[in-house]
Amino acid sequence: MAHIDLGVDETMFPGITGPLRFRAETAKPLNELAEVLLRGPNSLPPGERELIAAYVSGLNECTFCCDSHSAFAAAQLHEGMTLVEQVRADLDAAPVPDKLRALLRIAGAVSESGRNVTDDLVKTAREHGATDVEIHDTVLIAAAFCMYNRYVDGLGTLAPTDTGMYAEAARRIIDHGYTHRG
Numbered sequence: 001m002a003h004i005d006l007g008v009d010e011t012m013f014p015g016i017t018g019p020l021r022f023r024a025e026t027a028k029p030l031n032e033l034a035e036v037l038l039r040g041p042n043s044l045p046p047g048e049r050e051l052i053a054a055y056v057s058g059l060n061e062c063t064f065c066c067d068s069h070s071a072f073a074a075a076q077l078h079e080g081m082t083l084v085e086q087v088r089a090d091l092d093a094a095p096v097p098d099k100l101r102a103l104l105r106i107a108g109a110v111s112e113s114g115r116n117v118t119d120d121l122v123k124t125a126r127e128h129g130a131t132d133v134e135i136h137d138t139v140l141i142a143a144a145f146c147m148y149n150r151y152v153d154g155l156g157t158l159a160p161t162d163t164g165m166y167a168e169a170a171r172r173i174i175d176h177g178y179t180h181r182g
Contacts, residue, residue, distance in 0.1 A: 003154075006022040006155075008022070010157065010158040011160075015068065019157065032179055033144055038072075043131060044100075044138075048077070051100075052103065052138055052145075054069035055088060056110070056142045058070075060149040065145065067166050070085075070088070072166075075167070083095070091105070102125035105121055
């Protein structure tokens, strides 16, 4: 049970969905940010951006965000959950393009501290074809997910163990986006 009364049945509105319903005025910009970062125009496919969110959430040990964004990434990546799990288990051994691996390393550095993003990490990403927009958005996705993770965990919200719930949410996000209220 959440640390505060969110005014909703947490089994129906787990994780971030309860706090977003609790404060509609803060939900709107948080959802809009997620929409722009994870689904808006960008040279990285949405599945890869969701993978960055899942990776950071896993590093931050935020079960709800990690499980939900892992499902969102898997639903949009050809290799599905197998690839997501490989990235989360061992980034160095995961079968991802070098550019994505370099961007995930930047995201991982951000999850520890923005100051951990070094010139060498950025240089490596550029050497593998990352654009300034992709580097910018990777840093912002990672930073935003540090905030989202702390929001979810700081309020002690419910993280369902039913993976089917996350797969259902993935279909909604893919079909309608983050700003749709259903």
